[in-house]
Amino acid sequence: MGDGWIQAMRDERYGDAWAIERRIRAARDPATRDDPALPYHRRWVWDGTPVGDRDVLVRCYHGLGDTLQFARFLAPLAARARSVTLEAPARLHALLRTPGVTLAAFDPAHPLPPSGCDVEITELAGALRLAPRDAPAPYLHAAPAPLPADTIGLCWQAGDWDAERWVPPTSLAPLAARHRCLSLVGASTDLRVLNPEGCPFDLPATAALVAGCALVITVDTMIAHLAGALGRPTWLLLKHEPDWRWNPARRDSAWYAHTRLYRQATPGDWSVPLAAIAADLEGEDHGQPAQPVGARLLG
Template identity: 65%
Template sequence: MEDATPRWIAAMRDARYDDAWAIERAIMAQRDPATRNDPSLPYHCRWVWDGRSPDGRDVLVRCHHGLGDTIQFARYLPLLASRARSVTVEAPERLHILLRAIADVPLLAFDPARPAPPAALDIEITELPSALRVPPLAVPVPYLSHRPAALPRGTIGLCWQAGGWDRDRWVPEELLLPITRARPCLSLLPGSTALPVLNPDGCALDLSTTAALIAGCPLVVTVDTMVAHLAGAMGRPVWLMLKAEPDWRWNPQALRSDWYPSARLYAQQRAGDWTGVVDRIAHDLPGFFHHGSAENNDGQPAQPLGARLLG
């Protein structure tokens, strides 16, 4: 059987979403229904949705992927709620404060040992674009907001490490010294750092605190991790440091992303070359601040109609 994953990745990166969704449905048609939500697999490796439309049904949205994935696809929850009979979301409890600000739906704490019982239609949150057949640009951004922390004007938020699951997304912190010398900076990571930042002891492991810091920064520079999704969901300018062959959602040949219009992509030109990435960012920083981008983006951005405020 052909592995359709490369074709799907190419379609997603090229914004050929109808093609990507057709590939997904072809894959689904070849699956054995008995393997759906297979308890022998880790939650993030399971397939949950059976391909039926969520329209008019009681839907349980399961958030079995990472925090960043949930934030990325939570943009679809209000639309889903308008089309389904009812929507309940099962997600890690630490995400509930964000999800409440995005959609007015019941929330369940995800306990891997005791998952919620099935509903009329179960779907993993990452499957919502295909189920609803709605591309990312059709969903307004920002879809999340937070009161900004009080920070020195022009502060850059920095995040240079992803989780331990992918050490290729770790940037040696000393490479960021040119950025910290150019502007006041703060760390968006837990734990201490030797970098000359405003918070050398690091950022509290709390999503509301992190969101407040991001809201107060005119620019966030980060690797591909939850911080990137949180900044993008809030419409904050975010410069994304990517490895040469990044995750499917980022096109390494592009400068922008359909998922987050406020993002600018900086992919490695050679595998492992973070120096080149940081050099390009340092080169572009003066233009960002000189041309007023930062002045127009200090603190909380303009709110779209109906936006809710966290905190």
């Protein structure tokens, strides 16, 4: 969308961001809408058609994290539209069940035919003209797994497409040695965690683990959005120049009220945010003795 849109979103000037989106839509060639020659994540879908009292097809063409982030707008959409069909990866369906929304599995080889009004899920904020605060977390729900008290969930790797979001697991070894931790990564680890075999490759099961954690410490990946959408206290490790949805000048998040941001001071160096997390866990940031995680307000 460009730097102007990114800054407007970070500053929570959503009206300005939506105006930029309108100008971009007006300049597009309608023949390129949902262009099958492009990868799904590069397609545009919504042509500006109002969603009120229409049969709306919501397509999930981006990553799992994007889908979870914007799922907050499904219930408001269902309240306005005549009908809503959500075309989403089947592995997300158990988490995305919403009254008034029909779920359909997204098959990249055979997507659903166009509806009366097609919208990509990340376009819902502009289509509804709703800010994150208009649909606050928690908006997803999962029964918590029976974990020991004060368990901290750890996720240190993101998708292969952005290795700059990965934290070397050895950097988390001191934290895992001092606190009761759980891996939220789908691979085995040598870290001292409750589940060295890793997290199951099953999103409902992962959601239950996240819901059972007293705190989630994660890099910018799907786990961050899952924890945020569930309303769990989340400490988010960010690279020096983070994604558009995180304001590098702030410690809090407009998208998730219980999320706290820990950004790299210099590109590639995780030592500063990890030291800040260690200090916050021990209560050194406010000069008080260390307390159990569950005994303090987090987020």
